[in-house]
Amino acid sequence: MKTIKPPLVLYNALKKSRLSGSSIGFVPTMGALHAGHISLIRQARQENAIIVVSIFVNPAQFGPKEDLKKYPRPLNKDLALCRKERVDFVFLPSIKDIYSEDFSTYVSVEKLSGVLCGIARPGHFRGVATIVTKLLNIIQPDVIYLGQKDAQQAIIIKKMARDLNIPVKVKIMPTVRQSDGLALSSRNAYLDKKERLDALVLSKALSLAKLLVNSGAKSPLRIISRMKQLISRKKNARIDYIAIVDAASLKPVRKISGECLIALAVRIGRTRLIDNIIVRV
Amino acid sequence: MKTIKPPLVLYNALKKSRLSGSSIGFVPTMGALHAGHISLIRQARQENAIIVVSIFVNPAQFGPKEDLKKYPRPLNKDLALCRKERVDFVFLPSIKDIYSEDFSTYVSVEKLSGVLCGIARPGHFRGVATIVTKLLNIIQPDVIYLGQKDAQQAIIIKKMARDLNIPVKVKIMPTVRQSDGLALSSRNAYLDKKERLDALVLSKALSLAKLLVNSGAKSPLRIISRMKQLISRKKNARIDYIAIVDAASLKPVRKISGECLIALAVRIGRTRLIDNIIVRV
Numbered sequence: 149m150k151t152i153k154p155p156l157v158l159y160n161a162l163k164k165s166r167l168s169g170s171s172i173g174f175v176p177t178m179g180a181l182h183a184g185h186i187s188l189i190r191q192a193r194q195e196n197a198i199i200v201v202s203i204f205v206n207p208a209q210f211g212p213k214e215d216l217k218k219y220p221r222p223l224n225k226d227l228a229l230c231r232k233e234r235v236d237f238v239f240l241p242s243i244k245d246i247y248s249e250d251f252s253t254y255v256s257v258e259k260l261s262g263v264l265c266g267i268a269r270p271g272h273f274r275g276v277a278t279i280v281t282k283l284l285n286i287i288q289p290d291v292i293y294l295g296q297k298d299a300q301q302a303i304i305i306k307k308m309a310r311d312l313n314i315p316v317k318v319k320i321m322p323t324v325r326q327s328d329g330l331a332l333s334s335r336n337a338y339l340d341k342k343e344r345l346d347a348l349v350l351s352k353a354l355s356l357a358k359l360l361v362n363s364g365a366k367s368p369l370r371i372i373s374r375m376k377q378l379i380s381r382k383k384n385a386r387i388d389y390i391a392i393v394d395a396a397s398l399k400p401v402r403k404i405s406g407e408c409l410i411a412l413a414v415r416i417g418r419t420r421l422i423d424n425i426i427v428r429v
Numbered sequence: 430m431k432t433i434k435p436p437l438v439l440y441n442a443l444k445k446s447r448l449s450g451s452s453i454g455f456v457p458t459m460g461a462l463h464a465g466h467i468s469l470i471r472q473a474r475q476e477n478a479i480i481v482v483s484i485f486v487n488p489a490q491f492g493p494k495e496d497l498k499k500y501p502r503p504l505n506k507d508l509a510l511c512r513k514e515r516v517d518f519v520f521l522p523s524i525k526d527i528y529s530e531d532f533s534t535y536v537s538v539e540k541l542s543g544v545l546c547g548i549a550r551p552g553h554f555r556g557v558a559t560i561v562t563k564l565l566n567i568i569q570p571d572v573i574y575l576g577q578k579d580a581q582q583a584i585i586i587k588k589m590a591r592d593l594n595i596p597v598k599v600k601i602m603p604t605v606r607q608s609d610g611l612a613l614s615s616r617n618a619y620l621d622k623k624e625r626l627d628a629l630v631l632s633k634a635l636s637l638a639k640l641l642v643n644s645g646a647k648s649p650l651r652i653i654s655r656m657k658q659l660i661s662r663k664k665n666a667r668i669d670y671i672a673i674v675d676a677a678s679l680k681p682v683r684k685i686s687g688e689c690l691i692a693l694a695v696r697i698g699r700t701r702l703i704d705n706i707i708v709r710v
Contacts, residue, residue: 155594167448250678252539253558253592259533277534278593285594311534312559313436313566397531 149231151238155246155286158239162198166288170197174289174316176280179203180220180334181229184324188293189233191321200287201230202239204246209275220337239287246282255281257304257311263398264300264411265422268388276301277308284314292316297323297331299409299424303398323423325351331423338419346384347416350423353378353390357410361427366404368392379414388413388420395426405429430512432519436527436567439520443479447569451478455570455597457561460484461501461615462510465605469574470514472602481568482511483520485527490556501618520568527563536562538585538592544679545581545692546703549669557582558589565595573597578604578612580690580705584679604704606632612704619700627665628697631704634659634671638691642708647685649673660695669694669701676707686710 152158165172173196175188192199203226210216223240230238254274260266261273284292292309294302306318324332329351330344339347353375360371372390379385393400395407404427411424433439446453454477456469473480484507491497504521511519535555541547542554565573573590575583587599605613610632611625620628634656641652653671660666674681676688685708692705 159594159596167450169448248592251592252541253589254537254539255534255593256537257534282592282594285596288596308534311529311532311563312536313440313563315440315566315569 149227149235149238151227151240153240153242153245155239155241155282158200158237159286159288161237162200162287165198171291172196172287172289173199174283174287174292175199175201176283176292176294177201177203178205178219178334179226180222180337181226182324182332182334182336184295184297184332186229186233187324188295188321189230189235191319192291192293193234195291198236199234200237200239200289201235202241202283202287204239204241204279204283206246206275206279207243208247208278209272211269211271214269215335215338218338220334239283246279254278255308255312257308260300260304260307260398264389264391264393265413266300268413268420273301273304277304280305281308281312281314284309284316289316291319293319293321295323296320296426297333297423299411299426300398303396329355331421333421335419335421339416343384343416343419346382347419347421349379349382349385349416350412350414350421353412354410354423354425357392358425358427361404361429368401368404368408371404371410375412382416384417386415388415430508430516430519432508432521434521434523434526436520436522436563439481439518440567440569442518443481443568446479452572453477453568453570454480454572454574455564455568456480456482456574457564458482458484459486459500459615460507461503461618462507463605463613463615463617465576465578465613467510467514468605469576469602470511470516472600473572473574474515476572479517480515481518481520481570482516483522483564483568485520485522485560485564487527487556487560488524489528489559490553492550492552495550496616496619499619501615520564527560535559536589536593538589541581541585541588541679545670545672545674546694547581549694549701554582554585558585561586562589562593562595565590565597570597572600574600574602576604577601577707578614578704580692580707581679584677610636612702614702616700616702620697624665624697624700627663628700628702630660630663630666630697631693631695631702634693635691635704635706638673639706639708642685642710649682649685649689652685652691656693663697665698667696669696 173192255277390412395409413422454473536558583601671693676690694703
């Protein structure tokens with residue numbers, strides 16, 4: 149396993165593989181790797197000759213009041229995990245490597261970026277789209293692997309790749325959950341014991357929604373109202389949003405039909421958590 | 430010479446060249462080719478195994494009141510010129526090939542796009558940066574050739590490639606002029622005989638500026654004032670802007686020093702023309 153910091157060094161190291169036609173799989177991460185990331189790495193390992201994992205806590209996707217500073221950075225543990233999963237290249241750029249002092253170019257995926265998490269986090273998805281464009285240009289992978297847990301991010305990156313003719317296949321892998329249902333997230337590390345229990349309301353609310361849909365419920369408003377009821381029982385939980393939207397356009401649906409994304413963001417104490425499921429009717 | 434419309438067909442046609450390591454040179458155009466374009470094509474022909482010329486009148490870079498509809502499209506003449514210059518591929522996408530109905534991803538180069546031509550043409554350089562990103566992703570050239578006549582565009586594309594880690598070399602070739610000094614432009618076709626003569630004020634004002642700089646003038650304000658004087662003698666000429674800026678940051682300079690871009694946009698009748706020179710002190 150090679151650990152590389154300068155973008156150009158990685159680009160050149162991969163050039164040979166690219167020219168020989170070896171397939172390159174890429175898993176972008178902000179580190180603090182958990183079983184969700186590992187599932188992406190394993191899928192990439194199965195499907196490609198070369199795999200690249202990037203670890204970069206991207207300042208451009210954090211708002212001024214967000215958790216950029218305290219975001220976990222257990223680098224040695226992350227590298228050990230990558231080694232164990234037979235990663236070929238870990239890309240570990242510094243902030244200066246990625247954002248020059250006069251950096252001023254941004255990629256925006258309009259419409260999709262201003263809804264759901266984009267409301268509480270203005271600029272977040274512009275930061276995501278910009279860093280992913282940069283990483284894709286440096287690595288030029290055949291396939292990029294993303295987690296369904298960050299559904300909006302995955303949909304935005306897929307749209308961006310299509311709109312900008314980026315020659316990469318976007319694979320979205322299922323959310324990995326703990327046995328009690330909590331979706332894995334690097335931010336779960338912020339939760340204390342009590343909050344960890346309260347955090348179960350997210351997946352429970354989604355299970356309730358699924359149950360309702362499976363038993364024939366068609367009205368998003370009613371389903372959302374039942375989810376709100378369930379979550380409001382936890383005093384420590386503050387709903388940011390609950391939405392039922394078309395899984396491609398992210399526009400609210402009037403009726404459950406086709407492929408719908410049921411997504412929510414809830415603050416448990418000071419920690420903002422997200423989760424989602426897709427229902428197909 | 431192959432003429433190709435669908436982006437994916439061109440991408441695949443070039444794949445073999447890319448894998449064999451053949452260098453690809455790319456000249457993006459909106460057609461209505463003139464000697465300026467030809468100079469780019471010839472430079473590309475000299476330096477690359479494969480050359481690609483795109484002809485696409487990009488709606489995203491025209492404002493609602495601009496000349497998208499009347500922009501000249503002499504396709505057969507353009508193709509004959511490309512054939513004569515031994516172009517390998519002419520990329521001729523339709524608007525639908527480039528902008529799907531739900532297209533929503535844009536590339537913006539901030540700061541550089543809001544000055545000079547960006548003031549009278551809001552959104553113009555976002556349209557340029559977006560189409561060039563798309564073309565670079567489809568063609569993946571080693572070198573892209575641009576004309577100095579569109580100085581701001583060239584500087585923006587250079588900055589964009591650097592900021593987004595697009596692995597392409599940006600070559601900027603000198604403005605080609607008619608014997609009397611008029612910079613070649615597809616928009617010169619809009620000028621009638623009288624306007625064609627009046628249009629000489631642009632290059633004359635630049636020559637005057639150069640003369641003043643060469644004879645020791647240091648004050649941008651004074652140089653601009655002399656240029657305005659000269660242009661105001663033509664009743665048919667309306668100045669959009671005259672600017673003396675740093676040739677990299679496009680910020681106004683207080684004093685002529687280093688590498689300065691002297692640029693202007695002037696309306697001759699209904700036709701907006703631009704021109705520029707770089708002075709090095």
